Amino acid sequence: MKQSAGILLYHYVNKQLYFFLVHPGGPFFAHKDAGWWTIPKGEPMPGEDMQQAALREFEEETGYRPEGELLALTPIVQKGGKKVSCWALEGMLDPAAIVSNTFTLEWPPGSGKTRTWPEIDKAGWYTETEARALINERQEAFIDELLQLLQG
16 A cells, blocks of 8 residues: 655644645646645655654655654545555744745656656645645545644
């Protein structure tokens, strides 16, 4: 089973809770919005600790290295079968200042031409309602669990 590790960053503004989500870059996601946003995440390197993978992937996709005590959330399995491990962390970064790593892909397929895209093309802070409308439906469980932990 493929695995991925990520971080659900959150913060409060005037007692209102916000979640940090990112939109994948590249041609496959160019015209997809609601339901396609995600926590910053990625696959671990061979032998890499999942929590360390989550931190590394967050930094690679945003240019920001989150610091603080990570709160483990229950892993989920996405529709495609990938298991996603997630940690929550309170933090702050400017979505307009993110710097994402890139990937290269033959595009259009079969053309022999390669293009480079950022792994993440958009990022933002969203209220619970907004985040639920945007996030991958299976990752919504991370929001649910974090809300329970913060309220309990």
